[in-house]
Amino acid sequence: MTLATVPAQHAPAGSRAALSARGLSKSFGNFQAVNDVDIDVHHGRIHALIGPNGAGKSTVFNLLTKFLQPTAGKIMLGETDITRMDPAHIARLGVARSFQISATFGDMSLVDNVCVALQRPNGLAVQFWRPLGSLSRLRPRAMELLGRVGLADMAARRAADLSYGRKRALEIATTLALDPKVLLLDEPLAGMGQEDVETMAGLIADVARDCALLMVEHNIKVVADIGHDITVLQRGEILTQGSYAEVSADPRVREAYMGAEDDD
Incomplete structure (x- = not known):
């Protein structure tokens, strides 16, 4: 490129x-x-x-x-x-910001990382008692955001398994989930x-x-x-x-x- x-x-x-x-x-x-x-x-x-x-x-x-x-x-x-x-x-x-140090949930999949970020704009941020599966309705939007940063085909992978550059791309996707x-x-x-x-x-x-x-x-x-x-x-x-x-x-x-x- x-x-x-x-x-x-x-x-x-x-x-x-x-x-x-x-x-x-x-x-x-x-x-x-x-x-x-x-x-x-x-x-x-x-x-x-x-x-x-x-x-x-x-x-x-x-x-x-x-x-x-x-x-x-x-x-x-x-x-x-x-x-x-x-x-x-x-x-x-x-207003959304990134940090110099990578900030992702390593044991979670890429799509679940983005779903977690989508909780606040969808009114779910304070409902911490809900199981992770309850975020399933957010997955279509999460997949859209992963597609935007070129990670849709890796959605099921653990974030910890990504290269450094792809982790930063995942961070961009989670940041965009806030619709900044x-x-x-x-x-x-x-x-x-x-x-x-x-x-x-x-x-x-x-x-x-x-x-x-x-x-x-x-x-x-x-x-x-x-x-x-x-x-x-x-x-x-x-x-x-x-x-x-x-x-x-x-x-x-x-x-x-x-x-x-x-x-x-």
Whole structure:
């Protein structure tokens, strides 16, 4: 599979971002980890957050997903202020995230993993006393989601038996079960071989057609191929933002990051 580079185009003028932050800052004691970050993530677009090691990418990601509370600034989900909400609340509003470490139920089948994820949007999440077989009515939708990520023919297999790349694809399927408005992916390609990288990058590009997607990523080739909007961080602040062509032409970016593809 060869990735096609996305056209260099900006979000429609005047369009409201699905997820946005203004003046986002976070300090830990006397250490300023993030300072005055503005970011807009639009529906149907992939926004890549990149930068060298220690740039503040993970902190911004955790602020946007509410695993950290900001010291200052505002975070909006559409027209809703989510700045002080907790992760569970924003998840119910349509924000979903992945983690760097694979998070699947290894002893369960792929289809049952997705069925479990489908419980909340189908009003079954609190009915923990029900046997696993009671999720059977969710299986048609689970199979649709597995098909979307290329795993339908493996639906009966144990998740623990999957390759690393396919486990990450299963995680995408379980995340899509929440029908997210905004999807945030934390280094989704880390640790993958080249074939899995290309497959996953294509999957991310497909998923982004139906939601707003932000990813923290250090694979610059993939960022160049599928990223619409790029934010480059350095020392907790925005170095520059724009299309890949725009940010890669910035001499400050070349000096700080672009020449070190494997540096995160």
